Structures are given as structure tokens and as C-alpha cells.
Amino acid sequence: MPKKKKIGSYPNVMIIMSLTAALFLIGFCGLLVIQSKKLVSIIKQNIEVRVFLNKELSKAGQDSVLNIIKPMPYVLSSTEVAPITFVSKEEAAKEFIDGTKEDFTTFLGENPLRDSYRVKIGEDFFEEAKLQQIKKDLEKIKGVYEVVYQEDLADNINRNVTKIYTVLASFALIMLVIIVLLVNNTIKLAIYSQRFLIRSMQLVGATNGFIQRPYIMRGAVQGLIGGALAGCLLIGLQQIAIRNVEGLASLQEYDKLIVLVGVVLLLGMVVGIASTYQSLSRYLRMALDDLY
Structure with missing residues (x-):
């Protein structure tokens, strides 16, 4: 006999995995930008x-x-x-x-x-x-x-670098839009499973702020955990690449990597809070008949 879900159960693992995958892809784009800038700097220093x-x-x-x-x-x-x-x-x-x-x-x-x-x-x-x-x-x-x-070398390098940065920025922007939509839909589905619990709390007199508070706190924690896991994956991937790709160690800037991981953590919290708040607001305003 299949195990029944408890009333009020919340798919924490699914949300954290989605956030981790999304934040890792964004962080990976950032890591590519950091290392490409360092590579260009080294090339320029050798001219x-x-x-x-x-x-x-x-x-x-x-x-x-x-x-x-x-x-x-x-x-x-x-x-x-x-x-x-x-x-x-x-x-x-x-x-x-x-x-x-x-x-x-x-x-x-x-x-x-x-x-x-x-x-x-x-x-x-x-x-x-x-x-x-x-x-x-x-x-x-x-x-x-x-x-x-070497005449014209500087302009050729600058032109190619601009093209590379444009491609990376466009890719990162597209990925960010896709990822935000993906995470937002995942959290929306999670909140959907809570819609009757939310309505029950409203019926016993709970205010919107009281209802939102634990969900938003949970969204922040989930974003923080997802960001931490994504940061660990980025650092792990970087260390594996350094051991297997000759000369890659010279491109590392660990101070910028720490900043990147911090940005990933912050972004995880912002996405988790914003997506949770947006999804909750919808169900708090929904009529009873629409819940079905």
C-alpha cells in the first residue's frame, strides 16, 4: 500500500535540487567570465x-x-x-x-x-x-x-574579447531567465500542494503576514542551502579542472571566486524569497471555488 503524504508536507528536496541546479549554471557562467578575463589579462601582459x-x-x-x-x-x-x-x-x-x-x-x-x-x-x-x-x-x-x-594585434584581441563577453553575457542572461522561470514554477507547484492548508489558516483568522512568514523563511533557507550546494559544486569542478588541465592553475583568482560564491548564495536567497512570496500572494487572494 503506497505511503500517504502527511497533510502540510512540503517538497523541500525537490525545491533545493532545482535551486542548486539553477544556481550552479549561473555560477558556472560567472566562473567562465572570471577565468576568461584573467586569460585576456595574461595575454596582454605578454605583448x-x-x-x-x-x-x-x-x-x-x-x-x-x-x-x-x-x-x-x-x-x-x-x-x-x-x-x-x-x-x-x-x-x-x-x-x-x-x-x-x-x-x-x-x-x-x-x-x-x-x-x-x-x-x-x-x-x-x-x-x-x-x-x-x-x-x-x-x-x-x-x-x-x-x-x-605587432601592429593591429591589440585591436584584434580587443575585438575578439568583446565578442566573447557579449556571447557569455547573452548566454548568462538567457540562462537566468530560464532558471528563474523554472525555480518559480517549482515553488509554485509546492505552494499549490499547500493551498488548502493556507485557506484553513485564513478561516481560523490568521493574517496574511502570519501565513507568509514561515513560508518565506523556508524559501530563504532553501535558497541559502541551494546556493551553498551550488558553490561547493563550483569549487569542486574548479579543483578537478585544475588537476586535469595543464596551465589552468595560473588563471585562478580565489578572491573573485569567493565573491562569486557569495553572489550565488545571495541570489539563491533572493530567488527563494521572491518566488515563494509571489506564489503565496496568488493563493492568499484566490476565491474558494478556484482552489479546486
Whole structure:
């Protein structure tokens, strides 16, 4: 004989599972955005402007050029990577030979390359127009032969990044709408099973506030539990990915991950409270005949 449900029973597990699934998907979109922004930042930090020096420039002249470049506002300020690196013509020749597998010195008889400084540029100056101006400014320095960078690369990266963020934002917005509707319908079904209990409370004189209070508190707790479970799933997924995907650890920003989990928790509570309140209000105003 099937077990009968108790009067006033409430599908807590179903609601929490729906909230967890919904909040996890939203949190996953947020995690993708955080890591994509970090990836773009790393890419930008590795873009260099190469400052080639005159061949006859002395060591004192090289230091003079370096001292002029160092305080420039467009030079990357970072403790993680060296913003300015000196590359001798011998090191440049070795890099070229290692990359092409061809030793040009054997038929030229000399090394035609130049000593250079490789300058990393701050993200605020990562635009084609600003890089062009930096190139002009550096070429005015005494002892500088030529300044080279990958032209149009900045604009191409910025254009592609904008497209990626637009796609992610659109996907997150669509998912948010679908998820809110899904959770709202789940809670609405749960409240539907309570409609006669709600009417019984009204008949014995309970006010709307008195009736709503325990349901809204329950909705807040369910949202909090769903958010906590979704946060745990996000952290677990992140740790599994770090262990199995090489280089992914460098993209992690744990302070932003903590903020994301906090947002998921807050969103869970807001959705739980709002959906419960909206569904309750409908049944509190409903006529007796409509309950059937």
C-alpha cells in the first residue's frame, strides 16, 4: 500500500535540487567570465614593444635609455613579471636560430641583429592608437634605432574579447531567465500542494503576514542551502579542472571566486524569497471555488 503524504508536507528536496541546479549554471557562467578575463589579462601582459638600440651604443648609453623608459606611465607595473628585459644581439640570434633551425651567421659571416629592450605595456594602453603613440615617443629617445610591435594585434584581441563577453553575457542572461522561470514554477507547484492548508489558516483568522512568514523563511533557507550546494559544486569542478588541465592553475583568482560564491548564495536567497512570496500572494487572494 503506497505511503500517504502527511497533510502540510512540503517538497523541500525537490525545491533545493532545482535551486542548486539553477544556481550552479549561473555560477558556472560567472566562473567562465572570471577565468576568461584573467586569460585576456595574461595575454596582454605578454605583448611586448621591442626597442632596438644603435649598434655603437655603449653600456652607459644603454643604461641611459633604460632609465628614460622605466618611469614611463605605459610600462607595466607588475611584481609577477619583469616589465623591461634586455636582450643582447647574441641572445636574439640564438632565439632566431632555435626558432627557424637555420644559422644565418654561417653565410652572412656576422650577426646583423641589435641589442634591444623588450618592454611590456600596461593594459590601459592596449589599443592600436596608444601603441602607435608609444612607438613614436620611444623612437625619439637618443640611442634608439627602431621600435617594433605587432601592429593591429591589440585591436584584434580587443575585438575578439568583446565578442566573447557579449556571447557569455547573452548566454548568462538567457540562462537566468530560464532558471528563474523554472525555480518559480517549482515553488509554485509546492505552494499549490499547500493551498488548502493556507485557506484553513485564513478561516481560523490568521493574517496574511502570519501565513507568509514561515513560508518565506523556508524559501530563504532553501535558497541559502541551494546556493551553498551550488558553490561547493563550483569549487569542486574548479579543483578537478585544475588537476586535469595543464596551465589552468595560473588563471585562478580565489578572491573573485569567493565573491562569486557569495553572489550565488545571495541570489539563491533572493530567488527563494521572491518566488515563494509571489506564489503565496496568488493563493492568499484566490476565491474558494478556484482552489479546486
